[in-house]
Amino acid sequence: MARTQGSHSDITGPRIRKAALALFARHGYAAVSMRQIAFEVGVQAGALYNYTPDKQSLLYRLMHEHMQDLLSAYDELEQSADASQALRQFVGFHIRFHLERPDEVFIAYMELRNLTPENFSEIEALRRKYEDTLEAILSRGQEGGVFDIADTKIATLAVIAMLNGVMTWYRAGGRLSLDEVEQVYWDIVRRSVSA
Amino acid sequence: MARTQGSHSDITGPRIRKAALALFARHGYAAVSMRQIAFEVGVQAGALYNYTPDKQSLLYRLMHEHMQDLLSAYDELEQSADASQALRQFVGFHIRFHLERPDEVFIAYMELRNLTPENFSEIEALRRKYEDTLEAILSRGQEGGVFDIADTKIATLAVIAMLNGVMTWYRAGGRLSLDEVEQVYWDIVRRSVSA
DNA sequence: GTTCTATCTGAACAAACGTTCAGATACGGT
DNA sequence: ACCGTATCTGAACGTTTGTTCAGATAGAAC
Incomplete structure (x- = not known):
């Protein structure tokens, strides 16, 4: 037994x-x-x-832990002072971190509407915090003249949306390796913001 | 009564x-x-x-009609022979069409997993058909030398993912007008694929 | 003015839902 | 060897679920 x-x-x-x-x-x-x-x-x-305590808390905890992991993992990176380098770093980090956790990522942005208002606010705040790290890079490069960005807020969201798209099609062992994916996306991102 | x-x-x-x-x-x-x-x-x-006949069919019909509308609306556009012009046209069309139908768009890509396998296949085929129209533009420009794209398949998905991101933040009457949004995104897209 | 029929009501069905809780159980500490 | 307690079972609760259907109803057709 x-x-x-x-x-x-x-x-x-x-x-x-x-x-x-x-x-x-x-x-x-x-x-x-x-x-x-x-x-x-x-x-x-x-x-x-x-x-x-209930089903809702189960969902909230999953999402909260994921966002915390994301933020602390990015914090542990030593960010380059060079904006272009930092952006490249961000692209690589974002792609790899998210591809390693497809389920968490999927939930964290598909199930937001199933959170209670209070829980939603907390998760949303964490997400914005992450977006802000990217916008800081873009703004820095913009001020330094290495980037030419019409609207850094939109560019931030556009870049993240684009990178998130990877998860809808990437499969390990597919046509492209992770390194190649990273390279291709970095190519696109770099050119979309370069001066 | x-x-x-x-x-x-x-x-x-x-x-x-x-x-x-x-x-x-x-x-x-x-x-x-x-x-x-x-x-x-x-x-x-x-x-x-x-x-x-049942709840499932209700969902399927909504998604199917939306995809049909999308494809036929794009077909009605007279596409420019110039790849760059055609891409600009696509960006504008995509943004406007989708912003006019936030609910349909949201459903069409959040509720895919709630379709039966057969229904899913049909919707997925329509979506791929739409993506193919964009890839055709990118390939055409690539061959004509006006674009410089490492991988047209990825570039297609990257562009669409980026454009779809608009719907997560755009609100009518917000900071930017529709024309401005279109302009900013076209700027980003153009540079990300240009030779 | 009567008949016909598409349309809707209202009740019912079995199944599944989230959640609670008294009681059974097996391990850790003594 | 015994106790204490954290853990799990198994049944129950009141609701809600998708779906069906006999019967009521109101407009269309003649």
């Missing part, structure tokens, strides 16, 4: 979040039931409530 | 689709019930089934 009760599973919590992540990404938050998540973990639905 | 029955309402069908469109866009397909849609129309849930 498999061990089913009593053991203080330090691993059940992570397993729940992992299962929820995969299911939310594939079917969408609203379309996934607590019972499906529980089944994936190999547990009854009631047991989930030892690890989350 | 309001007229509630018997009248062959040629308008109920469109009203159902309109309500479904708005609700799906705001809350997501899975989170919207047939009763909510019916309430919005001012009718009982059962009446919806005079106009759609």
Whole structure:
């Protein structure tokens, strides 16, 4: 008989979040039931409530942790003083970080509307914080004369949107390697902002 | 007493689709019930089934009609033989067409996963058809030497992703007019592909 | 003015939903 | 060997879900 009760599973919590992540990404938050998540973990639905107060918090935590990871990972990079170098760095970082976490990324921007207003505000603030790091690079280059950008706010959003597009088609082992993808996108981005 | 029955309402069908469109866009397909849609129309849930065999078909039809509209609207444009002109035309068309239909656009690419496999294939084929029109322009310009593009397939997806980003932030009456938005994006696109 | 029929109501269906909780269980500490 | 407690089960709760359908109704056709 498999061990089913009593053991203080330090691993059940992570397993729940992992299962929820995969299911939310594939079917969408609203379309996934607590019972499906529980089944994936190999547990009854009631047991989930030892690890989350409710379904909404499960979603919020996934998104919050992802945004925190994103920001702290970028912070750990030592940014080049040269704006052009910094931009190249950003492009590479963004592509690699996001391609490594397709499920988190998908959720973090498809399930925003399923957050409560308060939760939404917090996630949105983190996202803007990330966007601001890119805009800072663009503004710096603009002032330094290495970039020629009509509107840095729009350019920021345009670049991020473009880079995010990678995730809709990139597949490991496909026609292009990660390095090639990075190179191609850097080519496009560089020229779209260069003086 | 309001007229509630018997009248062959040629308008109920469109009203159902309109309500479904708005609700799906705001809350997501899975989170919207047939009763909510019916309430919005001012009718009982059962009446919806005079106009759609099921909820899934309602979603599919909305997406299919949108993609058809997109393709036929673009076909009606007389495309310039000059690749650069054609690209500019595409950018303007894409931005305007999509900004005029925020709900349809939102659904057409957020609810793909809620389609049955067969329905998904059909919508996906239409989307690829649209993307191919852009790639044709880029390839033409590449061969003619007016563009310098490393990979036209990626460039196609990158441009469309970038343009789609407009819808996440543009609001009528905001800081920029539609003409200005179009101009800024054309600037970015032009430079990202120019020789 | 009667009949016909498309349209809608209102109730019903089984299934699934998120969440709660008393009770069973098995491990860690003693 | 025993206890204490964290963990999980299993059943239950009240709602809501998509969908069906017999019957009511009102406009169209004659």
